[in-house]
Amino acid sequence: MDKDLLNYVVEKTNELISAPSCSSEAKEAAQNWLAAIGTDREAAETKKYIDELEADIMPIDSLIGFAESDAGIQVFGADTAKHIAAHAIEIKSAGEKYCDCPACAAVAAILNKKDILLK
Structure with missing residues (x-):
């Protein structure tokens, strides 16, 4: 290599x-x-x-779906889940395919x- x-x-x-x-x-x-x-x-x-x-x-659509789900809210907390979903939607609209953590x-x-x- x-x-x-x-x-x-x-x-x-x-x-x-x-x-x-x-x-x-x-x-x-x-x-x-x-x-x-x-x-x-x-x-x-x-x-x-x-x-x-x-x-x-993590594909971006999976991240959005998880962050907006009840399970995502339980993991992240309501406010953080909302911010994660909004951020994921924003980067998806910019062409990202995956989570950017x-x-x-x-x-x-x-x-x-x-x-x-x-x-």
Whole structure:
């Protein structure tokens, strides 16, 4: 793997791990991938990592639906859920496809390099 690409993905992976909104599954996959860099497990862990990231990234419509739901209100509280939904609608109208929380932003950056990573 190209050193600049590797450094970029490692940086985004560390951002993902430190994001409060990172799921435990994504954090574990990220840590496993980091540990596998330069080993004979790297290709297999890269595939597992990408699969986990694709499963975890929040499509904007799903975020809007969740934030506006009773479950979203229970998780975030009524005021925060309202603000999250409004923000999500705003960024969707600007063309965003995914949530822009720190975890999803890091995941989107990594997935933009997916084809190169999986070579």
